[in-house]
Amino acid sequence: MDRQTFDSRAGFQAQLEACLSQSRITLAMFDPDFGWWELGSAGNDALLRAFLRHGGRLQLVAHSNARLERDAPRFLRLLHDYGHLIECRLTNRSIGHLTDSFCIGDAHHVVRRFHSDHFRGEAIFLSPSSTTSHLERYQSIWAETRPGLQAGVTGL
Template sequence: MTDPLLQPFDTRAAFQQHLGEVLARAQATLVMFDPDFALFRLGAPDVDAALRRFLHGGGQLRLALHDPAHLEREAPRFVRLLRDYAHGIECRRTPRGLRDLTDSFCIADDQHIVRRFHSDHLRGEAAFDAPQQTELSRQRFDAIWAESQPGLQASVTGL
């Protein structure tokens, strides 16, 4: 058995291509961490369609982030998705003590991952069908999740 191939990238287009591949492969779980999800394009029609397909099939999406302002302002499709699939999406906001975390990743089914080493840069790597490559980031996500509180809601006003 050979080790899975890590696919390095350093452009926005490559990151978004790998992210699209991770979303397309997701069946049961998606976990994502990013300070604000600006580069994830969660409000774009193609990403919205991929997430709707995933959630319609019974998938569970968990997002952890520092600040939901970008999603609230720039991703109305994602806010609508959150309203439509509230039973399948949970968003949490990190406490101040974790705001210095700057990595970024998306993991599907503990098998596929795309990660940027720093959220301010596009350098990163992707791996598919590689549970051993997702393990450390998944543990990191679980620790972030445990410290975080409910964040982005379907209705920003709470009504």
């Protein structure tokens, strides 16, 4: 198990990039709005395209898609190009109070911010036993969602 902590935007981005680059099969992400994730950056776009090109599946859950639609045109193109491998969902009001933020890769890696307004968090790599509770939580969040961002909805 490789566990690292971070407390800055750069630290979060570095750990997220490590998780994206190490994942091959699934990426499960939750954040209230993905505003600080830089999913539309050139670097993350390249990592996600490589992941999806090899058949990976990406699932995102958010309370709102507004920031992705407004600030991440590369991500919207990615959604258009790989919509068959990407599913974006929106939470129901019943769980709209959740404020943490995390990414689970291949059920072996997790990058987690303790609160979405702050960059303090941890990353754990190569530890399925450490990601089990996060994966179970993600699945319970997923069960409380509805369809969200889609290529056709954004006009792409």
